[in-house]
Amino acid sequence: MNTEVPAIRLRGLHKAFGATTAVESVDLDIAPGEFFSMLGPSGSGKTTVLRMIAGFEQPTAGTVELFGKDVTKSAPFDRDVNTVFQDYALFPHMSVLDNVAYGLRVRGISKKERHAKAREALDKVRLADFGERKPSQLSGGQRQRVALARATVVEPKVLLLDEPLGALDLKLREQMQVELKEIQRDLGITFIFVTHDQEEALTLSDRIAVFNEGKIEQLGSPSDVYDHPVSPFVASFVGTSNMFSDEISQKLLGKPGQHSIRPEKLEVAHANEKLEGDQSADGTIADVIYVGSGTRLIVDLDAGMRVTVLEQNDQSYVADDERGARVRVGWRASDVISLGGSK
């Protein structure tokens, strides 16, 4: 991967709006054909990075390279990059077909040819019969697909997606995730996907950059980021984690520093039962929450912290649990994630 020219190369990217720094010294290489996600809470700088790649914002410092070519100062219309906007930004006065054909129209392609290509693109997103409609006559999911067709019909080398699924309901979102992945495989181009939804990022991406306060906190594959978070922020933002402070770690794990463990890696048994894990702690059940596929137990450990345990519903314990019951929580030492020195 390192031998080829990256699709996007960011070096020392920095963006300040007045006194506030939105993005701070971001270095990033994104490979051709990669599905790359930028994940972070709102205000973490991920969208600003995307907008600098698209050319809507000028970086305060640093460079943006597109396939080895410096485009830092280029206008958006001079970059081989297209964007699917969060609000879709479809032109309300144009038909769906004209919307999709817009990029071809401004390139001076004849009406016949651009309409043929636009129809083809609409066909790919299964909207072949909707060309004559206005965007206002479409549902959210359909508009989303039109935006996708409009951005891909001009054959960009990189497609930028700014929280494109944010406005859709859960069912549609899951369906669109599958479609996005398929489209990306078909086109074989780089997708850069901005989201605050960690599950979406984990499902779709080849690699994820976790943003926090304008910086990349961790860069890696979904399993890297989920199983080996490098900081308390990543551990708590990506999925849920039980965080052990330095003090608790010394009590329960017998070593200093911050640690975390995923709720699904914990198991619960009655105080006198045998556990599979090699470490354990006693506590009292504070709450039992049924979540469909499993049950979430909130346990107050005697060591002085509260942990969340996720039990699959086929597991034995669940049937007779109750609030106030004394339990033992166990885990494998190998599932404990070290988050570095004490803070």
Place this chain on the structure above:
Amino acid sequence: MPRPRGTAARKGSVFLSSHPRVRLALLIAAPLFWLGVVYIIALVLLLVTAFWSVDSFTGEINQTLTFDNIITVITGALYQTVTLRTVGIALAVTVIDVAIALPIAFFMAKVANNRTRRLLVIAVLMPLWASYLVKAYAWRSVLSSEGILEWMLAPIGGHTPGYGVTATIITLSYLWLPYVILPIFAGFDRVPDSMLEASSDLGGKTWRTLRLVVLPLVWPAIIAGTIFSFSLSLGDYITVNIVGGASQMLGNLVYTNVGAANNLPLAAAIALIPIVIIFGYLALVRRTGALDNL
């Protein structure tokens, strides 16, 4: 939780919440009265008066139906000339105002930061706080042969246009400019930035973006602005009195017929001309589709 006690206000609210028609009646009674009695009836009376006549001997109004006034107004050379002049002035004012308002409104809505935008909105509105007459007389002084315009233009060989049609166009353009800027500003403001970005992203350079995306979206707002400048210019007679020299507009003819000539029916007939023109203008505008989203 104890319920609120049954006061008169509460009983009233209970009654209103279960009687939507009474609610609606209370809401629109006052505006409906205003529109119906004060506005529509006055307009109808004007229309009716145009078909009456004045006894030239006694000066009293004769209420028998006649088309004489209408025929006079349509065929009289004076009325034709003045109508053409008035429409010409109104069109010129509208074109000038739109040409000035478009860049200002675009700058206010899309380029300026919040602070500058607020300042500009105030600057645009501020002339409206000053009296119409003061502004017209200020322009009379600017345009006079010893005025500041002459002083500024003389070194480069230019001259003030003096009082006349040109001066009227300049002054009216100034007077109605805020009414054109504000709707166009609101129109630009409603175009999301992402719309401009999307066009640029897809390869549209500035000019293409303006023509294919921005202009169609603000078109209704531009039309709204032109309705203001066009109709206000059509009805004006004070500015032309102050800076127009000997030129007359339709308003002047109405004025002299109501006053000096004591011929209210003829004045009403003349007043129908701008009404007909505005209707024609609106019909034309409607065909462009600009009023569809009103």
